[in-house]
Amino acid sequence: MRLYLGLIHFPVYNKNLETIASAVTTLDIHDISRLARTYGAKQLLVVTPLTDQRELxxxxxxxxxxxxxxxxxxxxxxxxxxxxVAHSIDKARQYIKQNEGEDPICIATDASGSVGRLMTFDEARVLVRGGSPVFIYFGTAWGLHRGVLEEADYVLEPVYGPTDYNHLSVRAAAAIIIDRLVRA
Amino acid sequence: MRLYLGLIHFPVYNKNLETIASAVTTLDIHDISRLARTYGAKQLLVVTPLTDQRELxxxxxxxxxxxxxxxxxxxxxxxxxxxxVAHSIDKARQYIKQNEGEDPICIATDASGSVGRLMTFDEARVLVRGGSPVFIYFGTAWGLHRGVLEEADYVLEPVYGPTDYNHLSVRAAAAIIIDRLVRA
Structure with a gap:
């Protein structure tokens, strides 16, 4: 498994669907790096163009x-x-390519399921376990900009439980998604 | 499904295995209540004996x-x-009994897997979907006191990925556990 996780702070939406660079939430770094370590991911790439946030x-x-x-x-x-840390999603991809000797397959996540080439959990699971480098990324704030979803190789289907409500935190959504894709 | 989640702040351990009442982490309330809503749990019971924390x-x-x-x-x-909010785990159980007309089956969660009547995810899944009221609770800080694990009807097996590292945040562990038990 050559799995990389990404936590993306730009470009994402705010509540009013404006494109922003969100602030880093310290707890996200702790929660998602522990998730990465638990599930054997190689790296957590924290993406932000803001110098002070990268320094943080x-x-x-x-x-x-x-x-x-x-x-x-x-x-x-x-x-x-x-x-x-990485300045941009592109820089993060380049970093993975340098590490792995080939381009990663990029899978974006999104709670709407309405943009990009949708992929089911079963399909993504096969990819992740297939041996190619895979880069799965998670948006902060109100979610990844649609340009990111359109440019990704795939967009993972949204996480649902038995209700029609799917407003999970990025910390909870990342945990559920990685467990579904990686657990034995 | 008559599922109740509990977020327990006493009795839990601190890093030195002393018994403490931990402080409420605001983000836990947000993350785990959204998890409860997404997966159709009836309530999230936040347990703490500290008046100022219940007021928070x-x-x-x-x-x-x-x-x-x-x-x-x-x-x-x-x-x-x-x-x-509830003063104690006992009070939380009484509250559920009042709501449901019968005692809930209590399942504690623990990262060690070394104390109490262990139950697998498959067994717990059958229970949760079986129609009895079930109360699943999660410890904060360094985990639930062993007295709580011994008194629970069952203790759920720990969450593991493909590594031997299982130091997840309570936010991530709760998300993974509820997804494993409830998802279709």
Missing amino acids: VQRIKRHWTQGYGASYNPDRKEAIELVQ | VQRIKRHWTQGYGASYNPDRKEAIELVQ
Whole structure:
């Protein structure tokens, strides 16, 4: 499995469907890096064009991998070590290509299921376990810009339970999606 | 399905395995109530013996169900409406009994898998879908006190991916567990 997760802060929508760069939520970094470590993903790429936000992520990473936090909580160190920052989704893809020697298959996630080449969980599961590098990315704020969904190789079908309500946090949605795709 | 979720702040362990009442994390309330709403759970019971912490939860609930938040974000209102506070796990069970006319089957969750009557995901799935009231609870901080695990009817097997690392946040673990138990 050559799986990469992405946490995307630009381009995403705000509540009024304007395109924004969202602020990094510290807890997202912790939750999703631990998820990545638990499920054997190779890296969590945190994407933001904002310099101060990339520095914030680097500071969190240093604290938990080199600073006091590394000895205070070694489990957390193991997770946070997987975090990399990237200026853009394109830069993240290039980084994966350099690492893996080939372009990753890019799968965007979206709660609407109305844009892009939709893929079922079963199909995505086959891809992830098939040996090609796969880059799955998650939008913050009110979700990934439709341009991102259109440019991705695939868009994963939305997560639903038995109701028609699917407003999960990115932390919960990422956990459910990775479990569905990777668990034995 | 008559499913209740619990978010337990006492008795739980801190990092040094001392028994504590943990502080409420606002984001937990949002994430897990949205999870409850998505998967058709009847209520999210937030358990804490600390008066100021119960008031904090009530204030969050009021803001998003009656205050400015209710009109700002109706989706969030639908989720937060499911939140109830309780002084203790016992009080939460009594509340469910009152609602349902019978005692719930109590399933505790734990990352260690070493204490209590362990139950597999397949077994728990049958229970949850069987029609009896079921109360599944999640520990905060470093996990539920072993007395809670011993007194529960069952303890759910831990969540694992393909690695031996299972240090997920309560937000991620709850999402994965509820998806495994409830999804069609």
